[in-house]
Amino acid sequence: MEANALVFRCDDTPVENIIEHVIKNGPRMEASEARVIRAAQAVEGEVWSPQLPAFDAWASRGGSVATAAKDALEGVAADERGVADEAGLPFGTDGDLLVVGSLGMGITDEAREKLIRQAVQKRGDVSEHDVPVRGTVHLRDALGVRQDPDGYALTLFDLRLLSQACGSADGLVVALPAFVDGIPVVRIAAEAFARRLVQGVGVRLLVVPDTVTSIAEDAFSLLSAQRIHLGRNVRTLGKQPCDVAGVSPRLAHRAFSVEPGNGLYEACEGSLFDDGGRRLLFLASPYGERVDLPAGIECVTDAAFALGCEPPSVVNCSSSLVRVDAKAWDDAVWRCPDDTPARRPLAARGVRLAGASAVEQDGCWYDFDDEGAVLVAGPPPPASVSRRFAQEAALRAAALRGLEAGVSLSRREETVASPETLALPHEVEGCPLVRIGVRALPYAPATLVVPVCVRTIERDNFCRGTRRLVLSEGLQRIGAHCFCSRMLEAPVSVPASVRVVGEGSFEYAVCRLERTGSIVHVSADQLLSCFRDEATEDGVPFDFSCYDELLCSGKNLPDKLGAVLHRLAVPYRLSSRVREVLVAYLRSHEREAQERIARDGDRAMVAALSEAGFIDERTFDRQIELLRARNRTDCVIYLMDRRQKQRASEAAGQAEVPAARDRFAL
Known part of the structure; x- marks a missing residue:
């Protein structure tokens, strides 16, 4: 069997025709064309115990610590080389970060871009549009299956290696194998499409054969596949979250389709449903400014909405909606009829709800109630x-790599600035x-x-x-x-x-x-x-009593000095004990407090601080000078009048008081 039977490029043929052909002619493989992990068996001469296939393979290669380290380094190097190939830059250079200057500290933008251009020229002027060299690929190196009691489970599908055989890394059609030595492939494991196996390869269509009955959770989450077609016998489909910006290359859209005759799953316009169309498993992306959820659905699962793309601003749903597990669109306005069962749980978690009579005005949404x-x-x-x-x-x-196509703004950024x-x-x-x-x-x-x-x-x-x-x-x-x-x-x-x-x-x-x-x-x-x-x-x-305790302790107050000054300025429900503590704090920060009074204080604050005893004979002269420097005439006049009255009162109290006999003498 050739690798082109599994991965090939077919741009001119409609997708529906490709699906029909692949389903009818499912790829069949020999056991010698894949890495087959056999079921564990007892070793002769000992009590039965399962043997570790990974250890057996490692030991057969003369396994040692050095061999394990070499394998690990080769895996890391392969991942990094894939990132570099995808970016169109020399291996080991993170182009995007360098371009924006995040890793280019210490050199100018011109010098950094010059170095990158030189590296690209040395690499042979290879751009991101260049395709891998067509060559011979051994299927055993790219495919792996595990023997299960009811058939085989696909555990390894090296899409990057298989794409080299067809000479392209974009717009590929992937036909998963249906049989190995006549035994059906009934399961797709979660590790089958690991990131290191699929990064940098764009898939136009992925066809799951009719023999597959179970697909593990997250099996397709790292795969850049625009469309995934499920066979008629799929009965178990784990949660398949989609992040269009988290895969490589970035996805423009994703859709599902299902082979007719599947009694559990169905697809409509790229969206995936089960339970007779009552549960929404995935809503085809991308999304517009306003999204209408399909009529008749009762449950929206937690992986139903694609991430990494612009979410809608308004979501319209029908009165049949009962439950929404997905939280990616909680910032949108959900327009639900008043009798929708999902209104109460959505309102409990803070989703913005509106009725059918809601209106939009100047970019804001308004609803109406009895008030x-x-x-x-x-x-x-x-x-x-x-x-x-x-x-x-x-x-x-893009400009550095010589690309003419720019990056379009999102729909919200094309609108007039707020x-x-x-x-x-x-x-x-x-x-x-x-x-x-x-x-x-x-x-x-x-x-x-x-x-x-x-x-x-x-x-x-x-x-x-x-x-x-x-x-x-x-x-x-x-x-x-x-x-x-x-x-x-x-x-x-x-x-x-x-x-x-x-x-x-x-x-x-x-x-x-x-x-x-x-x-x-x-x-x-x-x-x-x-x-x-x-x-x-x-x-x-x-609660002023609680506030006074907070002022005395000074916990997590960004401006404790200002808080103390303002509290003394208006001593509403301020006890004498707290007043003494706050005045003592001001005295410990006397110079800073006097400068703050001159800069931000008013006549009422100066009067209150004089009554509290912070501005006294000792601090009077410096406070007056600071107020004069700030042209705070009203505060200066108040302090001068207050001081004059105090001295007059003291002088009157010190004068000789005539004895009662003298005052009543004839």
């Missing part, structure tokens, strides 16, 4: 730094906006304005990227883990109408509580949050 409009999802996030970095690397690598300000509307379709839903704003523009009609902001609205936050009076409840961008410009005004703030909110921020006028510094540790998630009698959503 009014609800923000379901804000505008999409901008392109990440890593994505822009990868695109630049690919463009420069605005710097998001001012949520007061009304949507005539209904007031009353609520911001769960995870509606995981990202937000630099400026976010919440209107007065909003009453509730639910949990997990992180608002990453937001710098300026405007919360209007009328807001009553803020859920847990909201506004955690760590870039909010201080202080963030928390309206007096707010009664509840969940844990972890305003992480690393400085907030002004309008109800008390206090400025508080939120700890970086979410477990040390002092906000109250339940309404209290005084209506203040902050």
